[in-house]
Amino acid sequence: MDKEEAKNMNKSDLITALMVKNNLTEKQATDIINLVFDRFTKTLKDGGRIEIRGFGSFTVRQYKAYKGRNPKLGEYVEVKAKRLPFFKVGRELKKMADGK
Amino acid sequence: MTKIDIIQNVYEKLGFSKKESSDIVESVFDIIKDSLAQGDKVKISGFGNFVVKEKRARRGRNPQTGQEISITARRVLTFKSSQVLRKALNG
Numbered sequence: 001m002d003k004e005e006a007k008n009m010n011k012s013d014l015i016t017a018l019m020v021k022n023n024l025t026e027k028q029a030t031d032i033i034n035l036v037f038d039r040f041t042k043t044l045k046d047g048g049r050i051e052i053r054g055f056g057s058f059t060v061r062q063y064k065a066y067k068g069r070n071p072k073l074g075e076y077v078e079v080k081a082k083r084l085p086f087f088k089v090g091r092e093l094k095k096m097a098d099g100k
Numbered sequence: 101m102t103k104i105d106i107i108q109n110v111y112e113k114l115g116f117s118k119k120e121s122s123d124i125v126e127s128v129f130d131i132i133k134d135s136l137a138q139g140d141k142v143k144i145s146g147f148g149n150f151v152v153k154e155k156r157a158r159r160g161r162n163p164q165t166g167q168e169i170s171i172t173a174r175r176v177l178t179f180k181s182s183q184v185l186r187k188a189l190n191g
Contacts, residue, residue, distance in 0.1 A: 008142075010142075032128065043101045052102070054133070060189060082189075084189065092133075094176075
């Protein structure tokens with residue numbers, strides 16, 4: 001990978017790419033991308049798991065409360081229990097990302 | 101939730117045929133995968149960022165046997181969830 005060539009793909013780039021690839025209107029492509037990520041968010045919010053073959057899976061991990069430290073000030077801070085999304089890359093995409 | 105559920109959702113809510121819905125959903129993930137394969141970042145506002153990171157070669161250890169092994173340089177995909185998603189999970 002040439003670092004200088006690395007670009008960003010944001011949501012509207014993804015919408016445009018989908019529009020072109022599948023011959024859709026902008027509205028249709030927008031609705032689809034929004035639906036996919038809205039469903040993802042809702043599933044995770046409900047504590048569910050998402051599994052996309054060849055892409056990866058998303059799960060929610062529960063973290064307990066702990067006493068942390070502000071690294072700048074050295075003060076103790078209470079970190080509350082929280083839930084965080086976790087992504088595990090699928091085998092196919094893992095290889096693709098590594099250029100294989 | 102799997103790809104089938106998303107296809108079903110597109111079919112029910114957006115008025116495409118089952119075949120079209122399936123092709124479209126496959127395309128969504130193919131487009132994202134191809135971008136990442138080129139080393140591009142994929143940033144989905146409100147959800148999170150997928151970023152390919154370069155890892156240098158390093159010495160590692162098999163945690164089961166304790167044996168030292170060399171880990172080759174590689175590119176790995178990471179996902180950083182957005183603030184919005186993290187708030188949604190803890191709201």
